[in-house]
Amino acid sequence: MESTGGVRWPRGIRPSAPGSRTTRLELFYDLVFVFAFLNVTTATAGNPTVRGLVQCLVVLALLWWCWSGFAALGNVVRTDQGVAPLVGFAASAAVFVLALTLPKAFVDRPGGLSGPVVFALCYFLVRASEVTIFLWLARADREVRRRTLPFALPVPVATALLLTAALLPQRLLDGTAEQLFRLALWLAALGVEYGAGAALHGAGWTVLSAGHWAERHALIIMVALGESIIALGLGPGTTAGLPLTWPVIIAAVLGVAVVAALWWAYFDTLALAMEQALHRTREPRARAALARDAYTFLHLPLIAGVILFALGLKGLIYEGADPTTPSWGVPLPGFDLLALYGGVALYLVTLILLGRRVLGAPRWPSAAGAVLLLALVPVAGRLPELVALAVLAVAIVAAVAAQTAVDTPRRRHVRQVALEEQVASETEQTRWRGQHL
Numbered sequence: 001m002e003s004t005g006g007v008r009w010p011r012g013i014r015p016s017a018p019g020s021r022t023t024r025l026e027l028f029y030d031l032v033f034v035f036a037f038l039n040v041t042t043a044t045a046g047n048p049t050v051r052g053l054v055q056c057l058v059v060l061a062l063l064w065w066c067w068s069g070f071a072a073l074g075n076v077v078r079t080d081q082g083v084a085p086l087v088g089f090a091a092s093a094a095v096f097v098l099a100l101t102l103p104k105a106f107v108d109r110p111g112g113l114s115g116p117v118v119f120a121l122c123y124f125l126v127r128a129s130e131v132t133i134f135l136w137l138a139r140a141d142r143e144v145r146r147r148t149l150p151f152a153l154p155v156p157v158a159t160a161l162l163l164t165a166a167l168l169p170q171r172l173l174d175g176t177a178e179q180l181f182r183l184a185l186w187l188a189a190l191g192v193e194y195g196a197g198a199a200l201h202g203a204g205w206t207v208l209s210a211g212h213w214a215e216r217h218a219l220i221i222m223v224a225l226g227e228s229i230i231a232l233g234l235g236p237g238t239t240a241g242l243p244l245t246w247p248v249i250i251a252a253v254l255g256v257a258v259v260a261a262l263w264w265a266y267f268d269t270l271a272l273a274m275e276q277a278l279h280r281t282r283e284p285r286a287r288a289a290l291a292r293d294a295y296t297f298l299h300l301p302l303i304a305g306v307i308l309f310a311l312g313l314k315g316l317i318y319e320g321a322d323p324t325t326p327s328w329g330v331p332l333p334g335f336d337l338l339a340l341y342g343g344v345a346l347y348l349v350t351l352i353l354l355g356r357r358v359l360g361a362p363r364w365p366s367a368a369g370a371v372l373l374l375a376l377v378p379v380a381g382r383l384p385e386l387v388a389l390a391v392l393a394v395a396i397v398a399a400v401a402a403q404t405a406v407d408t409p410r411r412r413h414v415r416q417v418a419l420e421e422q423v424a425s426e427t428e429q430t431r432w433r434g435q436h437l
Contacts, residue, residue, distance in 0.1 A: 013137065014081040016074070020209040022216055025080040025088060029070055030223055032092045036063050036099035037227045037303075041311050043103040048335040051179065055106055056311075057304060058186050062123060064300045065193050066095060069130035071216045076208050077137065091129050098122035106182060108166070116166030124159040131155055154196040161189035197292065207278070207291045214275035217295045221266060224306040225259055231310035232256075247327055251316045251386055254393045258344065261396045262306065265351055265366070268404065269411045272418045274358045294358050298350055305347030312340025316385060329385035337381050337388065344396055345373040365406055369399025 040063070044056035070091070077084055097118065104115025131152045165185035168178070207213050232255040274294060281287040312332070332340065348370040355363045372395055380388040404411065 013084060014078040016076055016078055016208050016212070018209050020075075020078070020212045022212060022219060023074065023078070023080045025085055026070070026074050026216065027219070029079075029088060029092055030067075030220060032095045032099065033063065033067055033220070034223055034227065036095065036102070037224060037307060038230065039099050039102040041227065041231055041307055041314065043105075044311055045314050046103070048333065051183065053335075053339075054183065055186075056307075058183070058190055059102060059105060060304055060307060061190050061194070061300060063095075063098075064303060066098075066123070066126045066130075067220065068296050069127065071213070071220075072206070073130060073133060074216065075212050076206055077133075087129065087133060091126050094122045094125040094129070098126065106165075106179075106186075114166060117163065120159055120162035120166050123162060124155065127155045127159075150196065150200055154192045158189040158192045161185050161192065165189075194297075197296065206284075207287050210275060210278040210281075210287070213291055213295060214271065214278055217299050218267065218271050221299070221302060221306070222263075224303045224310075225263055228259055228306055228310035228313060229256070232313045232316060247329070247386055251389065254386070254389045255313055255316070257393045258309070258389075258396055261393075261400045262309075262344070262347055265348070265400045265403065266302070269407055269414050270351060270354060273410070273414045274354065276414065276417060277358050290358065294354055298354050298357065301346055301350040305343045305345075305350060308339045308343025308346065310343075312336045312338075312343060316389065326384065328387055331381060331383060332385045332388055334381065337377060340388070341373050341377050341380065341392060344392065345370045348373070348396075348399065359410075361410070363403060363406075365399055365402035369395065369402075372399070 037060075040056055040060055043059075044052055046052075047055070070088075073079065073084075079085065079088055101115045101119040101122065105119040106116060108114045108116055135149070135152065162185070165182045168182060168185075232252065278287065278290060278294075281290050314336075316329070348366045352363045352366050352370070355361050355366075373392070376391060376395060380391055383391065
């Protein structure tokens with residue numbers, strides 16, 4: 001056992017520090033979630049129904065809970081030192097297999113292993129490994145162990161619910177009732193995990209490094225935005241054998257414009273302001289509650305909004321390149337249209353909630369933008385798909401520009417503080433390297 005700051009750490013585990021940042025190994029872990037997000041979008045595109053959308057959101061929420069465990073672990077230990085990488089690699093393999101099962105997570109198809117059972121078992125392996133590591137780290141500290149133990153209880157309960165849904169006899173009920181009952185069991189599992197997190201009032205969140213916590217969540221937003229770019233470029237088929245046309249170029253530019261606006265809305269000022277607020281919140285319980293509410297809970301709908309937007313984008317370029325498609329495309333199906341506009345609206349609404357929770361400031365331009373997007377859905381439903389995408393791009397860019405203008409005084413201060421912090425950090429790193437390297 002190693003001792004740091006009066007706390008005895010297990011051999012082979014190195015504690016993190018208040019100034020730690022994201023490691024390259026944590027970025028490697030996120031590669032698995034890139035694939036998982038892609039599979040969520042692909043599976044939902046193959047089942048464009050309300051039930052398919054609910055299944056998509058439930059699976060996404062469970063994946064997010066798994067990812068949050070990785071983020072929390074990397075905040076208290078150095079994930080690239082000692083035995084931590086080996087544990088991380090094993091958990092990543094389980095997440096990858098879990099992602100492979102996503103298209104078959106709700107229904108067991110003939111041939112091969114049962115997708116729902118494999119999903120439930122992989123989910124248990126990932127969550128149990130995360131909780132076990134935390135309990136192992138806390139075994140020498142009674143108070144930390146007392147706060148961590150309640151997080152272990154929901155794991156077997158949620159897994160039991162997922163396994164019950166997986167093993168439910170195929171013809172126990174009629175088709176629709178059976179599907180709804182299975183979905184209800186999944187929702188119950190989700191409620192157990194998130195309900196426990198909400199009931200603990202942040203007591204189980206230990207945020208040692210505010211910088212690491214904010215950076216990890218910012219990077220996973222980048223992963224989701226990257227997934228929307230991939231969804232734009234990769235449709236139901238490949239464009240390699242199709243001609244390059246002006247509609248293809250226009251669709252690409254409009255899609256990137258929307259993604260750029262989403263990036264700006266989060267990263268330009270709000271992400272920096274949230275990190276600074278987390279740094280200033282030094283009382284452990286208040287910091288834990290802020291980390292739970294603003295990051296663990298409210299970043300999930302941010303991710304969901306981007307995934308829905310990617311779902312609506314899927315296939316636009318492919319259809320634009322197809323010579324049999326009219327020049328500006330055909331009107332989008334209702335499901336795709338709601339995903340496209342609703343996803344961006346959900347993203348804006350979540351930014352509003354983040355501004356209220358962390359900064360205590362209203363974001364009226366973003367609220368107006370979200371209302372405008374929802375009001376435009378009936379109009380966009382009658383437009384060719386590229387025109388509908390153009391309307392979306394103009395609306396979101398206008399909303400983000402208006403929000404930036406309103407935020408100008410806060411933006412100037414927040415970005416100046418962030419720049420000063422960056423320069424100070426670079427100066428200290430340069431000094432240290434000059435002395436030791």
